Amino acid sequence: MKFVYRYIVSDCDSVGVYYDSQHYTRTPEEAAADAIKAGLDLDCGPFLAIHTDAAIRQGLISENDLNLALANLITVQMRLGMFDGEPSAQQYGNLGPRDVCTPAHQELALEAARQGIVLLENKGNALPLSPTRVRTVAVIGPNSDVTVTMIGNYAGVACGYTSPLQGISRYVKTVHQEGCRDVACGGNQLFGAAEIASRRTDATILVMGLDQSIEAETRDRVGLLLPGLQQELVSRVARAARGPVVLVIMSGGPVDVSFAKNDPKITAILWAGYPGQAGGTAIADVIFGRTNPGTLKFFFFSFTKKKENKKKLKSSNKSI
Structure with missing residues (x-):
């Protein structure tokens, strides 16, 4: 069995946006709980850091849910050698231009x-x-x-x-x-x-x-x-x-x-x-034909005016 180590991170401030702007939940604690239970491991922004503790105290999420998110994040950090001492001495410690x-x-x-x-x-x-x-x-x-x-x-x-x-x-x-x-x-x-x-x-x-x-x-x-x-x-x-x-x-x-x-x-x-x-x-x-083009990733609009073909009805006023 092959294990896949990964963590899921949000777009920056997106958890706050779906509470503050989109009103997806009634409270910020519910927003934090919903994000973590949906599989989010790391919030790019301060929202989870501010509201997750209260979400746990309110029973909206368990410490085990939080631990699973932390495990996903820390596992990847361990694989990168971030807990192995001086970062510059590790495999990826001196990456540059x-x-x-x-x-x-x-x-x-x-x-x-x-x-x-x-x-x-x-x-x-x-x-x-x-x-x-x-x-x-x-x-x-x-x-x-x-x-x-x-x-x-x-x-x-x-x-x-x-x-x-x-x-x-x-x-x-x-x-x-x-x-x-x-x-x-x-x-x-x-x-x-x-x-x-x-x-x-x-x-x-x-x-x-x-x-x-x-x-x-x-x-x-x-x-x-x-x-x-x-x-x-x-x-x-x-x-x-x-x-x-x-x-x-x-x-x-x-x-x-x-x-x-x-x-x-x-x-x-x-x-x-x-x-x-x-x-x-x-x-x-x-x-110039050295390579072939790729495929379209979205619908490309092409607006054309549709002309109605109106048939002229010929009326007959012949009397019988």
Whole structure:
């Protein structure tokens, strides 16, 4: 029989949230008891430390319930050597950046990014692009040369970044235009240069989407459309493009891309999420066929207007 040693920890302050904000229980002691009896071993926050003792005294939970949670937690700590003396003298006591940024770990970051990219549309098998046929590519969009945007939030310090522009440039010659100064895309002053770039190159890759200024914890989006004038930029560049147009969406949640799906000039659509430090390499690898894209992890909205086919009823006023 194989034993699995693990403990379950809450999202930070979540026990307090379901009492204070969601009113799941009548008292804080009931909230603490319910969490522990449901299998929670460690609270990321002060709630259990404050209210568990009173929950035991009120008979809502037993000391044995608490001991089981502690056993799960302490067992893992023992396996990590946390009770074996000086931490720095133990197996994991001197882990540092050199252990994080190993070639194997950086390759894992790249593979995770590759598997996280999803092909939403591929008209006429436009992808993958061939570097021997497509010699020049216009790389356009507010997320086309970003770095920190790719790691989202709740992230550590990256070992290094490869932006989409840098990744694509490893395959072909590129012409870069931002199109928008940021994802808010409040003006069209840069649209003309982007249109010219797409007209003069063999293919166009638009890297659009969101960043933490649009969506983040405590910052909810109020709509599903691309921000500002991004949609107009995509449509204008696609209309001007000489060759195939690939739209890459970088975002944490779904975006309504029905306009692009219905645009015959846009031949492929990719969703890249926030792909991490190696995101640019992964995006390029998918576009140029070095690797296959992954699978979608949530429903991607595509709103289309349904037209009712109303049959005209011909009335006959023939008299008998």
